[in-house]
Each structure stands twice: as C-alpha cells, then as structure tokens.
Amino acid sequence: MNEVILKVENISKQYRLGEVGTGTISHDLNRWWAKIRRKEDPFLKIGETNDRSKKGSSDYVWALQDINFEVNRGEVVGIIGKNGAGKSTLLKILSRVTSPTTGSIKTRGRIASLLEVGTGFHPEMTGRENIYLNGAILGMTKKEITSKIDEIIEFSGCERYIDTPVKRYSSGMTVRLAFAVAAHLDPEILVVDEVLAVGDAEFQKKAIGKMQDMSQDGGRTVLFVSHNMAAVQNLCQRGIVMRNGKVFFQGNIEDSIQNYLKDNSTFETLSSYDNRIGSGVIKVIGASIYGESKNLKPQVGRSFHIELDIENPQEINSSQIFFDLKIDDQMGQRIAWLSNTIFNKELQNNVCKIIFKIDKLNLNHGGYYISTDVYVDRKRADWLQSAIYFEVIDGEYYNTGRDVPVSESRVLFDFDVNFY
Known part of the structure; x- marks a missing residue:
C-alpha cells in the first residue's frame, strides 16, 4: 500500500473583497465574541463562490472551499484550472505562506516551494548568499548546503553571475537559481507554480527532467501547476482540476486534461x-x-x-x-x-x-x-x-x-x- 505523504482535509480559504483583514472593527468584535463563546465564525456563512466573472452581493468570497485530496510518496500531481480557480492559493496554504480559514493539512517531511519569481531571495544579496539564505529557510544546515552548492550552481547555469547581487539578474536567471536551490535541497515535497514558464525551452526541459528524477529515483513528491498541458502530461501521473475554488475532477492525467480543456470550450x-x-x-x-x-x-x-x-x-x-x-x-x-x-x-x-x-x-x-x-x-x-x-x-x-x-x-x- 502506498504511503500517504500529504493529506488535505476540508481546506477552505475566505477573503474579504476590497479590504485588508476583516475590514471593520465591528466585524472583528463579532468574530471575537463568537470565538470566546466557542461559536462558529459568523462570517463563514455568508461567503460566495469564487466566480470572478460574475458580480456578487457579498463582500466575502471563498477562494477555496472544501478541498480534499491525498498524495502518495513519489507521486507527481498536476493541479490545473483557469486563472482564478484557486491553484496558487492552495499552494500557498500547502507551503505555509498563508493559513486556511478552515480545515487541516497533514504532511510527512519538508516542503520546498517555488511560487513566484524571486520567492525567498533578497535582491541586495548575491546569488551565492541567497542559496545559503534559501537553504536555511528550508531547514538545511550550512554544512549540508555547502556540500551541494557546486551542483546547485552548475544546474542553474548562472555560474558567471553567482557572486553578483540578484537584483541585477533577469527574471529567467532568478527562476533558474531558485529552482536549482529548491530541487537540490532534498525536500520530501516540492511545490512548483507556473514560474517555469519564465525560463527558456532548454531550462524547462532540464527542470522537468529533474522533477522526474526526483520522483522516480528519489521517491520525492511533486505538486506541479502549469497551463502548459504538454508539460503537465509529460511530468504528471495524476491530475486535480480546479474550478471556482473547488475540486472539479480528480483522476489520471489524461482524463484530467480532457476535463480541463472541455471546461474551457x-x-x-x-x-x-x-x-x-x-x-x-x-x-x-x-x-x-x-x-x-x-x-x-x-x-x-x-x-x-x-x-x-x-x-x-x-x-x-x-x-x-x-x-x-x-x-x-x-x-x-x-x-x-x-x-x-x-x-x-x-x-x-x-x-x-x-x-x-x-x-x-x-x-x-x-x-x-x-x-x-x-x-x-x-x-x-x-x-x-x-x-x-x-x-x-x-x-x-x-x-x-x-x-x-x-x-x-x-x-x-x-x-x-x-x-x-
């Protein structure tokens, strides 16, 4: 029986439109009063489905609603859907960048994420310094990072600029270095958003090959978000199709792609x-x-x-x-x-x-x-x-x-x- 390395149970994420936080003191007081009485948050009942194409009547929207799935060790899962379907929000929750409004996540092992260009990099620090910084954020010791730094630099293709501040890198160079760090620091789960689209064709091929090796040889788990269906098909065994903040379909990758494309047509x-x-x-x-x-x-x-x-x-x-x-x-x-x-x-x-x-x-x-x-x-x-x-x-x-x-x-x- 395959070992479950990631389990997502009833994950939901609610946002208030046009405001930061809950928006008003009265809403905060209502939440606080419900909490001390051990009652449900009153504003969890009024949120609307995350359909960006329609005007709603509520200030609250469910970016994610009742998401449930499991991922086994060594599995490569593609998460696909239209813009605004909730893919990036889900990955941010899995990566602990933000917390869910309701639900829980159970994981075994370290999660490394690559969510957008320059994630976790300091623009004033050199590429080499950022490798150590990013590795430390992921929980690696300096000794572990030093043992792999030559391999990371070689894979990134940025050796000539490795001692130059990252603020002078192009977006493609930044993605190359960020992916090299995330892929070589041996995370049990690697989360990759659409960022690989910034890289050139040669690097995309190299990155996909690396993720395949991590899955097949290293037993690592990969969650991959992309609008490039050819890349998703080549890399993933299973797919999760999202629509309006909900899981619309789960299954093998061919059926998942068909459901996604037909939804667009x-x-x-x-x-x-x-x-x-x-x-x-x-x-x-x-x-x-x-x-x-x-x-x-x-x-x-x-x-x-x-x-x-x-x-x-x-x-x-x-x-x-x-x-x-x-x-x-x-x-x-x-x-x-x-x-x-x-x-x-x-x-x-x-x-x-x-x-x-x-x-x-x-x-x-x-x-x-x-x-x-x-x-x-x-x-x-x-x-x-x-x-x-x-x-x-x-x-x-x-x-x-x-x-x-x-x-x-x-x-x-x-x-x-x-x-x-």
Missing part, C-alpha cells in the same frame, strides 16, 4: 464568453465547424470549414483587419496556424461572417481546440483561447483505399478566406 456561448482580451471593436460571438456541408462533421482528407460570426458594435472603416486562428490538439500542443489580413474593409455596425475553407483537411481523427485572435489596425480587438472545440472523424487522405494516419506536426494548410 464554450462552443455555443461565445457571445457570453468572459475570458477574452481586447478592445471589443470586433468580437467573435459564434462559430460553426463543419466538413463538406453544414450537416457533415469534419473528415480527414475532405474539405473543412471554420465559420465565425463577427459582431462589430460600431461602424469600422479600417485599412487592416487581421484574423488569426490557432488549432491545438487535446494536450494543448500547437498543430496548425491559420491567418489572413483583410485590407481596406468597411464594416457596418451589424453581425457579419468570415469563413476559412480548407480543401483537404490534413488532421488525424480526434478532438481539437481553436483559439481566435482579431486585430484592427494592429490593435488587438478580441482574443479567445481554446474557446472552440471540434472533432475530426476518420477518412482517407492519400487515396489509398484505406484510412492512413497523416502527420500532425506543424501542419501547413492551403486555405481560402471569404468575408461577408
């Missing part, structure tokens, strides 16, 4: 899709993905259409309208990229359509996600990430008489664009 409700960025002078409010005709699914080797409904609330007389479509597979890896620029286009203030047509679809059967990006005169108007989901069914691409898989590596398409 609101095909029928693009007009109310809240996770968009841009000026809004043009918006993608609807989409239709189909094959040779509107009643047929996309099929390998056949014609393929992406039809977007565009809302332009005001009349636009633009010298340049740029449409960008990115197609990702179910693991979040980029498969194809379609883009087109419309010059000298005047749009009346109504809804119009743009249709991307591909004569011969060069994708394997399976599910895919589309991200849309629209620019008007080189200024971003509307951006939706992985908001449209579609499936491709089996078909024949090479005219061999049987279904033959086609390559999915950076697919290039010949396509037409029509604007109505």
Whole structure:
C-alpha cells in the first residue's frame, strides 16, 4: 500500500473583497465574541463562490472551499484550472505562506516551494548568499548546503553571475537559481507554480527532467501547476482540476486534461464568453465547424470549414483587419496556424461572417481546440483561447483505399478566406 505523504482535509480559504483583514472593527468584535463563546465564525456563512466573472452581493468570497485530496510518496500531481480557480492559493496554504480559514493539512517531511519569481531571495544579496539564505529557510544546515552548492550552481547555469547581487539578474536567471536551490535541497515535497514558464525551452526541459528524477529515483513528491498541458502530461501521473475554488475532477492525467480543456470550450456561448482580451471593436460571438456541408462533421482528407460570426458594435472603416486562428490538439500542443489580413474593409455596425475553407483537411481523427485572435489596425480587438472545440472523424487522405494516419506536426494548410 502506498504511503500517504500529504493529506488535505476540508481546506477552505475566505477573503474579504476590497479590504485588508476583516475590514471593520465591528466585524472583528463579532468574530471575537463568537470565538470566546466557542461559536462558529459568523462570517463563514455568508461567503460566495469564487466566480470572478460574475458580480456578487457579498463582500466575502471563498477562494477555496472544501478541498480534499491525498498524495502518495513519489507521486507527481498536476493541479490545473483557469486563472482564478484557486491553484496558487492552495499552494500557498500547502507551503505555509498563508493559513486556511478552515480545515487541516497533514504532511510527512519538508516542503520546498517555488511560487513566484524571486520567492525567498533578497535582491541586495548575491546569488551565492541567497542559496545559503534559501537553504536555511528550508531547514538545511550550512554544512549540508555547502556540500551541494557546486551542483546547485552548475544546474542553474548562472555560474558567471553567482557572486553578483540578484537584483541585477533577469527574471529567467532568478527562476533558474531558485529552482536549482529548491530541487537540490532534498525536500520530501516540492511545490512548483507556473514560474517555469519564465525560463527558456532548454531550462524547462532540464527542470522537468529533474522533477522526474526526483520522483522516480528519489521517491520525492511533486505538486506541479502549469497551463502548459504538454508539460503537465509529460511530468504528471495524476491530475486535480480546479474550478471556482473547488475540486472539479480528480483522476489520471489524461482524463484530467480532457476535463480541463472541455471546461474551457464554450462552443455555443461565445457571445457570453468572459475570458477574452481586447478592445471589443470586433468580437467573435459564434462559430460553426463543419466538413463538406453544414450537416457533415469534419473528415480527414475532405474539405473543412471554420465559420465565425463577427459582431462589430460600431461602424469600422479600417485599412487592416487581421484574423488569426490557432488549432491545438487535446494536450494543448500547437498543430496548425491559420491567418489572413483583410485590407481596406468597411464594416457596418451589424453581425457579419468570415469563413476559412480548407480543401483537404490534413488532421488525424480526434478532438481539437481553436483559439481566435482579431486585430484592427494592429490593435488587438478580441482574443479567445481554446474557446472552440471540434472533432475530426476518420477518412482517407492519400487515396489509398484505406484510412492512413497523416502527420500532425506543424501542419501547413492551403486555405481560402471569404468575408461577408
């Protein structure tokens, strides 16, 4: 039977919006009076779910609510979810940076955390001095740190600057050194937030390899938060999907990624899709993905259409309208990229359509996600990430008489664009 090294029981975290602490003396007195009478905190009953897209009626919000899970020794667990889902709050509680409002955490062994760029580093101290400082914070003796300092410096790739104050490091160099310290000081549990995204591709590969070695060879436990689904899939065996401060799904990593991506894909409700960025002078409010005709699914080797409904609330007389479509597979890896620029286009203030047509679809059967990006005169108007989901069914691409898989590596398409 696997040994449980981390157990989270009914963890919840409540915050008061717009204020520090409880906000008023009367609230503090109410809490104090309830406490001395051994009653429940009265403000724990009025908090709302952590849905950042909707306006609430309460000043209190549950950043986390009733979180329960267990992690075994040597397990690598990916924690995934949208921005604001509560991932970072959970990791801060696990790392003892903040305390939970309710619930308890039981751990065996030391926890090392890397939550943001420069965590635990003093900018005026050199890289070498910060290694000793960070190691001491993690509970290591000076002798233990000295025995590993050469290995830490070599792994970080910052040897030339190791005696330079950290305030002169780039964010990537800071992350390199911070991860090297956390990974080499032998913690039983390593907690890593999205910070690895700051590093370059070579360091990300190196860091993921190190975490795999820690888990497989050293029996260390890793909790990994990232929006890079390919990295999560390569590193983790199990996943926890969070939504609005609650655990939405737990299971193997493939099923977890599927649940997360499908949660992001609101095909029928693009007009109310809240996770968009841009000026809004043009918006993608609807989409239709189909094959040779509107009643047929996309099929390998056949014609393929992406039809977007565009809302332009005001009349636009633009010298340049740029449409960008990115197609990702179910693991979040980029498969194809379609883009087109419309010059000298005047749009009346109504809804119009743009249709991307591909004569011969060069994708394997399976599910895919589309991200849309629209620019008007080189200024971003509307951006939706992985908001449209579609499936491709089996078909024949090479005219061999049987279904033959086609390559999915950076697919290039010949396509037409029509604007109505």
